[in-house]
Amino acid sequence: MTVDLFAGLPVSDYQRALAWYTRLLGAEPAFFPNEIEAVWELAEHRYLYIKELPECPGRALHTVFVDDLDQRVEGSSGRGIEPAGQETYGNGVRKVTYRDPDGNEIGFGGAPPG
Numbered sequence: 021m022t023v024d025l026f027a028g029l030p031v032s033d034y035q036r037a038l039a040w041y042t043r044l045l046g047a048e049p050a051f052f053p054n055e056i057e058a059v060w061e062l063a064e065h066r067y068l069y070i071k072e073l074p075e076c077p078g079r080a081l082h083t084v085f086v087d088d089l090d091q092r093v094e095g096s097s098g099r100g101i102e103p104a105g106q107e108t109y110g111n112g113v114r115k116v117t118y119r120d121p122d123g124n125e126i127g128f129g130g131a132p133p134g
Contacts, residue, residue, distance in 0.1 A: 024065045029080040029124045034058075034072035040120050041070055043099040068126075078123035089114060089130030108132075 031037035038058050049058040056072040105117040112132030
């Protein structure tokens with residue numbers, strides 16, 4: 021069974037969010053469904069998208085687990101996007117959290133180092 025995931029983020033200003041997420045993710049969107057949405061493919065069948073919804077921005081909470089957490093954080097920092105927080109859970113799993121200009125939370129999680 022194939023499952024596609026589209027995780028959405030409501031934003032108040034499409035152009036501002038488009039620039040911010042392009043810097044965070046280090047890539048241009050994979051496609052644009054219309055003039056108020058942009059979609060990035062994070063992995064096969066797994067997408068993150070923004071949609072201009074000025075009446076309800078900033079309410080998303082998403083975490084994406086990756087196998088290259090340190091490199092992603094370094095890459096985002098190099099593009100001017102710094103984490104809002106970092107934490108390590110009791111089992112050693114790490115999470116780095118970012119907040120876009122509307123307050124949407126995007127976390128990247130990774131296995132313990134080594």
